[in-house]
Amino acid sequence: MVGEEYRRWEGDMEALYVYTAGVAGDRFFREIRDNERLMGTYCPECDVTYLPPRLYCETCFSELNEWEEIPNKGRVDAITVAYVDDKGERLARPKVLAMVRFLGANGGLIHVVDLPEEDVYRGMEVEVVYLPRGLRKGSFLDILHFKAI
Amino acid sequence: MVGIGYEGFPRETPHYSFKELTFEAALKAYEDAGVDPRKDVDSFVVCEEDYWAGWSISDEGAPDQLGGVLRPLHTVSGDGLNGVANAFMQIKTGYFDVVVVEAHSKASDILTYEGILTFAFDPLFYRLLNAHPHFLAGLEMDAFLEDHENTEEDCAEVVRKNRENARHHEAASFGGQTSVQEVMDSEVLFRPLKAAEISPLADGSIVLVLASAEKARELTDQPIWIRGIGWSSDSPWLETRSLAEARYARWAADQAYRMAGLERPRRRVHVAEVDDRFAYKELQHLEALGLAGGNRAGALLREGFYEMKGDLPANPSGGSLGVGNLLEASGLFRVMEIVRQLRGQAGEHQVEGATLGVAQSWRGIPTATGGVAVLEA
Structure with missing residues (x-):
């Protein structure tokens, strides 16, 4: 990468962080880990249930304290199949990703769908599959993938 | 809009630093507008983002290549058209007659483009998908x-x-x-x-010169x-x-x-x-x-x-x-x-x-x- 004719040096900007889940995120990930359920926050002012949950409403700026359980079943709204990995290298097994919407929730979740790409279609019903209890850490990856119902 | 200038847009520009790219574009824009940045420009707007530059707090390094040292300058961490909107609003206040907007790409310096985009996703959600x-x-x-x-x-x-x-x-x-x-x-x-x-991806810098209606009519017929x-x-x-x-x-x-x-x-x-x-x-x-x-x-x-x-x-x-x-x-x-x-x-x-x-x-x-x-x- 370093040119012969012109001086160029490789360098990096190493930066490490601890990311804080926050009040809403903490409850969301805790519910996934302990109870295998998705929880959203409800805005009575706007009659909107946010998934993922937030502490405040982006429309009216109310503080949100009401929690609602979201069903573990949803519908595929958009699909893509990644044939390359995060660095652009060809994947041995393509990764099917979908935006899944849930009845009664505004928002949704993007995650891997554990099906051959040709079997996934818009509108299909899928279910959230969680990691086994002992392996869950209270993170987004406690959701393993979506599977067909 | 009274002046435009660009330097670009090859796949890479190994002979220029990003500051020099901007300098070359600025010279052309100032000549086009007929303005001297050290005397005639009231404010500068630079659209840039630290991670593209590979340089923290990079706005501190923005003035000199534009002729903007010791002049009002602010950066917009966003696309160049938002910089034009900022310049437009400054002129509309009546306090600024001539405002310069710059934005650039030195994409050929970036070895991990995908990584920077990935860092723009929520770290607790989709960054973890490893996609x-x-x-x-x-x-x-x-x-x-x-x-x-x-x-x-x-x-x-x-x-x-x-x-x-x-x-x-x-x-x-x-x-x-x-x-x-x-x-x-x-x-x-x-x-x-x-x-x-x-x-x-390609490299280049673009500089635009904006002026109030009155000043614009003074500077150009067009x-x-x-x-x-x-x-x-x-x-x-x-x-x-x-x-x-x-x-x-x-x-x-x-x-x-x-x-x-x-x-x-x-x-x-x-x-x-x-x-x-x-x-x-x-x-x-x-x-x-x-x-x-x-x-x-x-x-x-x-x-x-x-x-x-x-x-x-x-x-x-x-x-x-x-x-x-x-x-x-x-x-x-x-x-x-x-x-x-x-x-x-x-x-x-x-x-x-x-x-x-x-x-x-x-x-x-x-x-x-x-x-x-x-x-x-």
Whole structure:
């Protein structure tokens, strides 16, 4: 990468962080880990249930304290199949990703769908599959993938 | 708008630092406007982002290459068209007569482009998916094609058109003859998005000089007027924004058209430069800008409506697909190109008789932020 004719040096900007889940995120990930359920926050002012949950409403700026359980079943709204990995290298097994919407929730979740790409279609019903209890850490990856119902 | 200058747009510029790229563009813009930055410019706006520069707090390094040392300068961490909006507002206060806007891409210095985009996703959610950031473009394109009356072939057609147009742009790096079939046959990376539909990166700097109406008439016989400008963002959360529709562009256009008093834009606008960093984005943006008779951008494209010789040439410059993805300078490139068209200085890609044009920007994956400017000769 370093040119012969012109001086160029490789360098990096190493930066490490601890990311804080926050009040809403903490409850969301805790519910996934302990109870295998998705929880959203409800805005009575706007009659909107946010998934993922937030502490405040982006429309009216109310503080949100009401929690609602979201069903573990949803519908595929958009699909893509990644044939390359995060660095652009060809994947041995393509990764099917979908935006899944849930009845009664505004928002949704993007995650891997554990099906051959040709079997996934818009509108299909899928279910959230969680990691086994002992392996869950209270993170987004406690959701393993979506599977067909 | 009284001055434009650019340095670019090759795949790489190993002989220039990013500051020198800016210096070269600035010299041209100041000569074009007939201004001395050390005496005549009241304020500078630089659009840049630390991670693209590979340099923390990089705004501290912005003034000298523009002639802006010890002068008012602020940066906008966003696309160049937002910088134009900032400059426009400064001039409207009445305290500033001449304001300079700059944005650049030194993409060839970035060795981990995908990594920087990945860092723009929520660290507690989708960054953990360990997926290439363009997966979001794949999802958007899928939703767009499902909801709107366009096809994968229409998106491929955009690539063909823009690469063809870029053959006539003096500084484009990716002009050429590409058939729709070649695009359709290119590697599928994020289905339905294909390799040929992703604009390649290029280097360059763009500098624009804006002035108040009174000052503009003093400086030039041929000022280009900003009749309207607006910018907007859809929800910051991927889950609550529209994947299928570019609502940010529609809302920004609503503002800009209202300011310009522009109704029925599809019939009145002579030329448009819109964001085409991914081929589907051009169609999505034309529809959001009201330049497609609803959701009919693909059909109009097939009829030749957006070709160089069509009723409303879209991206006669070749856009990002033909010229290259200029990162935060992408929107500024589109404004500059409209200025060239309205001045009649677009050379081989001149749209005959253009007096009213629209430039539109998008900040790129994973944002839903964009701006629109209506310009008139």
